[in-house]
Structure formats: structure tokens, C-alpha cells
Amino acid sequence: MLAFTIRRLLEAAVVMLTVALLAFVLFRFVGDPINQMVGQDTSIAEREELRQRLGLNDPVLVQFGRFIWNAARYDFGISYQVKRPVTSLIAERFPATFELALTAALFAVLLGIPMGVYTGIHRDSWLSKLFLSVSLVGISLPTFLIGILLIYVFAVQLGVLPSFGRGEVVRIGGWTTGLLTASGLKALILPAITLGLFQMTLVTRLVRSQMLEVLRTDYIKFARARGLSDRAVNFGHALKNTLIPVITIIGLQLGAIIAFAIITETVFQWPGMGLMFIQAVQNADIPVMSAYLLLVAFLFVLINLIVDLLYVWIDPRVRIYGREA
Amino acid sequence: MMAEPPVLSVRNLRVEFPTRRGTLLAVDDISFDIAAGEVLGIVGESGAGKSLTGSAIIGLLEPPGRVAGGEIRLGGRRIDNLSREAMRPIRGKRIGMVFQDPLTSLNPLYRVGDQIIETIRTHLPLGEREARARAIELLTEVGIQGAERRIDAYPHEFSGGMRQRVVLALALCAEPELIIADEPTTALDVSIQAQIIQLLKRLCRERGTAVMLITHDMGVIAETANRVAVMYAGRIVEIGPVREVIQSAHHPYTRGLMGSIPSLEGTSDRLTQIPGSMPRLTAIPKGCAFNPRCPLAFDRCRVERPDLMAVDHSLAACWLVAREGAEAPR
Ligand SMILES: Nc1ncnc2c1ncn2[C@@H]1O[C@H](COP(=O)(O)OP(=O)(O)O)[C@@H](O)[C@H]1O
Ligand code: SF4
Ligand SMILES: [Mg+2]
Numbered sequence: 001m002l003a004f005t006i007r008r009l010l011e012a013a014v015v016m017l018t019v020a021l022l023a024f025v026l027f028r029f030v031g032d033p034i035n036q037m038v039g040q041d042t043s044i045a046e047r048e049e050l051r052q053r054l055g056l057n058d059p060v061l062v063q064f065g066r067f068i069w070n071a072a073r074y075d076f077g078i079s080y081q082v083k084r085p086v087t088s089l090i091a092e093r094f095p096a097t098f099e100l101a102l103t104a105a106l107f108a109v110l111l112g113i114p115m116g117v118y119t120g121i122h123r124d125s126w127l128s129k130l131f132l133s134v135s136l137v138g139i140s141l142p143t144f145l146i147g148i149l150l151i152y153v154f155a156v157q158l159g160v161l162p163s164f165g166r167g168e169v170v171r172i173g174g175w176t177t178g179l180l181t182a183s184g185l186k187a188l189i190l191p192a193i194t195l196g197l198f199q200m201t202l203v204t205r206l207v208r209s210q211m212l213e214v215l216r217t218d219y220i221k222f223a224r225a226r227g228l229s230d231r232a233v234n235f236g237h238a239l240k241n242t243l244i245p246v247i248t249i250i251g252l253q254l255g256a257i258i259a260f261a262i263i264t265e266t267v268f269q270w271p272g273m274g275l276m277f278i279q280a281v282q283n284a285d286i287p288v289m290s291a292y293l294l295l296v297a298f299l300f301v302l303i304n305l306i307v308d309l310l311y312v313w314i315d316p317r318v319r320i321y322g323r324e325a
Numbered sequence: 326m327m328a329e330p331p332v333l334s335v336r337n338l339r340v341e342f343p344t345r346r347g348t349l350l351a352v353d354d355i356s357f358d359i360a361a362g363e364v365l366g367i368v369g370e371s372g373a374g375k376s377l378t379g380s381a382i383i384g385l386l387e388p389p390g391r392v393a394g395g396e397i398r399l400g401g402r403r404i405d406n407l408s409r410e411a412m413r414p415i416r417g418k419r420i421g422m423v424f425q426d427p428l429t430s431l432n433p434l435y436r437v438g439d440q441i442i443e444t445i446r447t448h449l450p451l452g453e454r455e456a457r458a459r460a461i462e463l464l465t466e467v468g469i470q471g472a473e474r475r476i477d478a479y480p481h482e483f484s485g486g487m488r489q490r491v492v493l494a495l496a497l498c499a500e501p502e503l504i505i506a507d508e509p510t511t512a513l514d515v516s517i518q519a520q521i522i523q524l525l526k527r528l529c530r531e532r533g534t535a536v537m538l539i540t541h542d543m544g545v546i547a548e549t550a551n552r553v554a555v556m557y558a559g560r561i562v563e564i565g566p567v568r569e570v571i572q573s574a575h576h577p578y579t580r581g582l583m584g585s586i587p588s589l590e591g592t593s594d595r596l597t598q599i600p601g602s603m604p605r606l607t608a609i610p611k612g613c614a615f616n617p618r619c620p621l622a623f624d625r626c627r628v629e630r631p632d633l634m635a636v637d638h639s640l641a642a643c644w645l646v647a648r649e650g651a652e653a654p655r
Contacts, residue, residue: 218429224385225424226444226495227417236443237432244434316479317433 008308012301017068019297023290024067028060032284067290076291081283086291089276095176096166097265097272101257103188104196108257109250112200116207117242120215121234131204138201143260147194147267154190162187164269195264199253206249210242217241244315251307255300330401331358332502332535333382338395338405340377340386342606349606351377351390353559361502364529364536366550366567368543368582370603373556375539379505381405382537383420384412400502418448421496421534423525425508427488431480437464437491438476441498448499463494467524486517490524497528504529507539518542522549543582547571555579558604558614565639575641577619613644621645 034047034056051057055066070077076086115135119128138146155163167183169176178184214220215238223237262274269275273292280288340352352374359365367375380386382397384404397405404415416422424430432440441460445451451459457476464472467490480488489509496504506525510518526549529536538550546553546567553571554564555578563576574580581599601618604610610617616626625644633640634647 218424218426219432221385222422222424222430222492222495223432225383225416225422227413227415227447227499228443229413229447232443232447237435240434241432315434317481 004312005309008305012305015301016294016297020068020071020294021064023293024064026290026293028286035284071291071294076294077287079280079285079288081280081285081288086287089288090273090291090295091174092176093271093273093276096178096270097258097261097274099178100188100191100195100264100270100272101254101261103192104257105199105250105254107192107196108199108203108253112203113207113243113246115200115204117211117234117239119204120208120211120242123212132208135201135204138197139205143194143198143263144267146197147190147264150190150194151267161190163190166271191264191268191270194267195257195261198260199250199257202253203246203250206246207242210245211238214238214241240314244311247310247314248307251303251310254303255296258299259296329361330398331360332363332400333359333537334396334398334401335378335382336396336398338378338381338397339393340374340381340390341393342390344389346607350393351559351606352381354395355554355556355559355561356395357554357561357564359503359535359537361535362530362533363552364526364538364550366546366553367537367539367556368541368546368553369556370541372603372605374559375556376507378556379422379507379537379539383416383422383505384409385416414448417444417501418499419501419503421499421501421504423489423492423496423504423506423509426512427485427492428512430492431488433480436477436479437483441476441491441495444495445498460494460498463498464491466528467491467494467497468520469494485513486521489513489517489521493521493525493528497532497534500532501534503535503537505537505539508541509538510542510545511540518545519548525549543571555582558609559606560614560642561633561640562615562643563639563641564633565637565641569637569639573637575636575639575646576643577621577645578615579641581618613642 034051038047038050055063058066074087076090078084079086079089082089115131119131122128141149151163154161162183165187166178167185167187168181169178169184170180171177178188215234220233220238223233228237261270261272262277264270265272265274266278273295276288277292279285280292335358336356338352338355339350342349342351355374355378357365367378369375377386377390380390381392382404384407386392392405395405396403399415399419404412407415431437435443438457438460441463442453442456445456445459446453449456449459461472461476464476469475469487469490475483480491483491493509496506504525509525510521513521522545525536525538528534538545540546550567552565553567554561555570555576556562557578563570563574563579565575570579571583574583578599584599599618604614604617610627611630612628613619613622613626613631616622619626623644629644631642631644631647633642636646
């Protein structure tokens with residue numbers, strides 16, 4: 001188990017280094033940051049002096065080393081655009097994205113799993129067919145279209161929910177939360193549904209197909225032959241086996257939710273990291289862009305790690321292999 | 326002395342599958358009894374309807390399969406017409422089931438002890454600790470050493486043979502009056518098969534449990550069963566005391582099956598196979614279903630279907646029996 005964890009940690013470190021290299025290389029070719037930072041009338045000498053100060057004249061390897069060293073200490077430099085530390089920009093934006101992604105993920109899981117289980121057990125009921133038709137919509141429509149449709153219906157036509165922003169937020173220490181005010185909660189609904197709908201349908205379909213498969217297995221038939229109640233069979237024996245592959249997918253999708261938040265945040269003008277990234281791209285704000293990329297990659301890797309460990313914890317068969325490894 | 330009703334009594338059981346191309350009759354009008362302490366062997370090639378008969382008795386036919394006719398009585402009381410809810414306490418409590426593959430019969434995510442305790446507590450009014458003590462007793466009884474320790478192991482930590490012992494413990498944990506064992510040794514190593522069969526035999530003899538032992542291994546039948554029913558294409562074609570069926574079978578199909586018992590010394594491993602294969606349910610031949618493969622078939626076999634007829638201590642569904650001037654068809 002320890003060896004397994006250490007191996008996973010090493011793998012995670014390799015992934016992070018690779019992403020760092022990508023972020024570093026990619027953004028060196030995005031454009032000259034100096035042009036973005038200074039006005040038309042800045043002299044060549046002044047530009048050169050700025051270039052020197054930012055370390056842009058050092059050898060590439062030195063620049064990369066510095067980049068890694070700083071990133072490892074959670075220092076991504078100063079935003080070219082707003083001239084403030086990138087980390088403090090992130091600290092401002094992170095809560096918005098986190099709360100949105102978490103709500104979307106909860107929406108996807110808390111609705112997707114029961115719907116999947118229901119449609120798996122009651123294969124032929126009309127409600128199952130309704131769920132599956134609705135989930136087809138969620139799978140086939142692109143995120144931005146769903147967002148716009150929701151805005152049109154609930155904000156424009158019915159006027160019951162806001163179409164942009166976070167509503168009123170409360171500041172607790174360094175964290176701003178929209179979860180404590182009515183307007184903050186209302187503002188969360190449409191973006192969270194938009195962001196989580198695809199994952200919700202994915203979870204539903206995945207749980208359903210797993211459930212159907214598990215219900216056909218010998219040990220389920222044997223469990224029934226032992227006279228266990230339907231509840232014990234469906235929710236004890238079947239569901240637990242169903243959830244093993246589902247956990248992996250949910251974990252990966254959590255990463256996807258954070259990444260896809262860019263689109264949702266743009267549609268709803270949600271002041272999170274995704275919106276920050278879009279603005280950074282428009283202004284070739286390299287430190288912000290690379291910080292965002294690294295952070296998202298880090299979250300991906302972290303979630304993966306947690307999923308792996310969770311897997312080992314749930315499935316005794318993997319637990320053995322993990323111990324041997 | 327007035328006889329007790331048999332533990333299991335099956336009368337004219339029919340199981341059918343409605344399909345797009347008509348209804349398939351997978352079990353066609355079969356009848357048999359099993360008394361307490363008796364082992365009835367059910368043999369026949371794969372697809373003969375043996376497993377479906379077992380599933381029908383315990384009420385676990387997979388839809389769209391359904392019991393289309395006949396009666397199933399357990400201890401004299403009908404159980405084929407019980408509701409789902411009324412049937413559930415009978416499964417596991419009064420009828421225990423053992424399936425073919427011990428590797429897949431146990432839920433891989435639960436400790437074997439938890440699966441046994443769960444079953445015990447479903448059927449018996451025991452607390453967690455008493456149930457656990459009983460589970461350890463059962464595991465010891467089926468021959469698992471160090472049961473106090475092994476009870477907390479997961480299924481994958483047991484070998485195939487040991488897992489089948491666990492499955493036996495599970496089937497026996499509420500002391501059922503009937504055990505349906507569906508090819509309990511087919512998936513096991515040959516060296517272990519005999520041990521499991523011996524164990525099953527001993528446990529059931531001690532408890533007076535009736536056993537329906539499904540297998541296509543005539544060797545197992547010869548060693549274990551009191552009576553044998555031979556199934557072919559959904560029907561029983563011969564049923565009788567094990568001695569008689571093995572040594573002087575009346576039905577050509579049964580004789581063909583007997584030819585496939587490996588010789589005792591193991592010197593000859595040549596199996597006398599019956600040429601051809603069992604018809605599919607969609608294409609059951611007119612007359613005797615066995616006639617295309619039967620070396621003794623004659624005209625009548627191709628037009629008229631034989632029913633079971635009494636001969637010696639058995640019943641056999643073959644026109645030869647009638648021709649040889651045995652008792653009248655019944
Ligand atoms: N779900 C099903 N639909 C149609 N036919 C089935 C189904 N399940 C089983 N059968 C048919 O029923 C027959 C008997 O099956 P089974 O009882 O499993 O045979 P066996 O004697 O090998 O245990 C087989 O011919 C099989 O094709
Ligand atoms: S009835 Fe005819 S075909 Fe059928 S088993 Fe007897 S002899 Fe063979
Ligand atoms: Mg079978």
C-alpha cells in the first residue's frame with residue numbers, strides 16, 4: 001500500500017514536470033509580452049531594461065529552471081497585465097470556480113447515480129425511458145448552447161434566475177463565498193446545471209450500463225437464491241460493484257468540469273479562473289496563463305491520485321495487488 | 326404407515342420463453358419427486374433444460390422465461406404460484422442453491438464471513454455475534470481450516486475448491502430441506518471434484534436434506550445419486566433407480582450417455598460419444614426428439630412422440646419399451 005502510494009506520487013510528479021515544460025514552451029511563442037505591457041511611446045532602451053528585469057534575456061534553461069523553482073513554491077510571478085502577483089489573482093478567482101465546479105459535480109453525482117440505478121433496475125418503466133431521452137439531450141447539446149437556452153428560459157422569459165455574475169458574496173478570511181446569500185445561491189443554479197449536465201448524463205448512463213451488467217452476474221443470482229431482500233441485493237451487492245468503475249470516471253470528469261468551466265464562466269460572466277484565463281489569453285499575459293495551466297493540471301493529477309487510492313480502499317482485489325507492488 | 330409428502334414434488338412443469346419467432350418450450354411437461362435424504366441426479370447434455378428446471382423451482386427464472394404450466398410443491402405446499410414477496414423467505418431458508426462456478430458465485434467485494442452472516446441473519450433470528458459464531462461453525466464443518474481467521478478473508482483469497490466449500494456453507498446456513506446443486510463441480514479441478522461431492526453428500530445425509538444434483542458427469546451420478554432423471558430437449562426421457570439406469574438403461578439416449586463414463590481404471594479415456602447434437606428448441610424433430618441420432622429408431626419413432634412408460638423400476642420414453650411388450654403406456 002505504501003509502495004503503491006509512493007509509485008503513484010512519483011508518477012504524479014513526472015506528469016506535473018511535463019505539463020510545466022509544455023506550459024513554459026507553449027507560452028514563449030504566444031507573442032512578445034513586452035509589447036503588451038508597454039505603450040506605443042516607450043523607448044527601445046526602456047523596453048530592453050524591462051526585458052532584462054523580467055529575466056527574458058537569460059538562457060532558456062535558466063528561465064525554465066527558475067520557472068519550475070518558483071512554481072514549486074507557488075510563485076508564478078507578476079501578471080504582465082494588472083501588475084500584481086498571479087497567486088493573489090488566483091486566490092481571488094479560485095473560490096468562484098471551486099464553488100461552481102463543486103456544485104456542478106454534486107449535481108451530476110447526486111442526480112446521476114440514483115437515475116442510473118433506477119433505470120438499471122427498472123429497465124422498462126416509462127420513467128426510465130424519460131430519463132434516458134432527457135440524458136440524450138444532455139449528451140448531444142454543446143455546453144454553451146445549454147447555457148444560452150437556460151438563460152433564455154429562466155432569466156429572459158421567466159425572469160426567475162440571474163443570467164450572469166455570482167450575486168452577493170460573503171468574505172470569510174481569504175475566501176469569498178456565494179453559498180451564504182440567497183442571491184449567491186440563485187446565481188449558482190444555472191451555471192452549475194450548464195456545467196454539470198453533461199457529466200450528469202454521463203454518470204446516469206454509466207451507472208445504468210454497469211448496473212445492468214452487474215445484475216446479470218452469478219453472484220447477484222446467488223444472492224437472490226440465498227433469499228436476500230431486493231434492497232440488499234440491489235443497493236448492497238449490486239451498487240457497490242457498480243460504483244467501482246464509476247468512481248474512476250467521476251474522478252476524471254471532476255477534472256473535466258474544472259477545465260470546461262472556461263466555457264460556462266464565459267457564457268455566464270462567472271468571475272472565476274476560467275474567465276481570468278480567457279482574459280489572460282486575450283492579453284498574452286503569460287504568467288497567468290501558465291499558472292492556470294499548471295493549476296488545472298495539478299488538480300487533475302490530485303484527483304487522479306485520490307481516485308486511485310479510493311479504488312484500492314473499495315476493491316479488496318486491487319488492495320492485494322497494491323500491497324504486492 | 327402413511328407416507329410423508331416428498332420434500333419436492335414437480336408435476337407437469339413447463340417453462341417457456343416467448344420470443345419474436347414464437348414461444349419456445351424449454352422445459353416440457355416434466356414430473357419427479359425427491360424425498361427427504363434422497364439425492365436425485367439430473368443428467369443430460371448441455372441445453373437439455375436442467376438449469377431452467379432448477380431456476381423454476383427456486384423461482385428465479387430470468388424474464389421473459391416463465392413457468393407456463395404444472396405444479397411445484399415443497400413439503401406438500403404449492404410454491405410455483407407464490408408472489409415474489411412470499412417466495413423470498415423460502416429461498417435460502419427452505420431451498421438452498423449451489424451454482425456451477427464458485428469463482429463467480431461470491432461477491433468479490435465482501436468478506437466471505439459478511440456474506441454468510443448476512444444470509445444467516447436474513448433467515449434466522451440471530452444477533453451479529455451469534456450469527457458470526459454460527460458462520461465459523463459452518464465454515465469449519467465444510468472443512469475450512471482456521472475458520473476463525475478465514476472468515477474475514479475475501480473470496481479471491483480462497484482457491485476454487487475452498488470457495489465452493491464456502492458456497493456450500495452459504496447454501497446450508499439456514500438448514501434448508503432441499504438443496505439444488507447445479508453442476509457444483511464442473512468448474513473445479515478434477516482432483517477436487519470428488520472431495521466436494523463427498524462433502525455435499527455427507528452434509529446432506531447428516532441433515533436429511535433432499536438434493537437435486539444437476540450434472541452432466543455420469544461418474545458423479547453413479548457415486549452420489551439414489552435416483553436419476555435423464556433429460557433430453559426439455560423432457561425427461563428416463564427416470565429410475567441409479568443402479569438400473571446405469572447398468573441396464575432402457576432408453577438408447579441414456580445408454581449413449583453411459584458410454585461416456587470414463588472406465589474406472591482410467592486405462593481407456595476414449596469416450597463413446599453419441600453422434601450428432603441435441604436439437605435446438607426451434608427445431609425439435611417430430612416424433613421422438615432423439616430419433617435423428619438414435620441407432621435403433623424405427624418408423625413409429627419418426628411420427629409419434631413416446632411418453633414415459635413403466636419398465637422394471639424405471640420410466641422410459643421410448644417406443645422400444647412398448648414394442649418389447651412391457652407394461653402399457655401411462
Ligand atoms: N433467455 C433465454 N431465451 C431463450 N432460450 C433460453 C433462454 N435461457 C435458456 N434458454 C434455452 O433453454 C434451454 C435449456 O437451458 P438450460 O436449462 O440452461 O440447459 P442446461 O441443461 O444446459 O442447464 C437451452 O436450449 C437454452 O437455449
Ligand atoms: S423412441 Fe425410437 S428414436 Fe426414440 S429413443 Fe426410442 S428407439 Fe430411439
Ligand atoms: Mg446448465
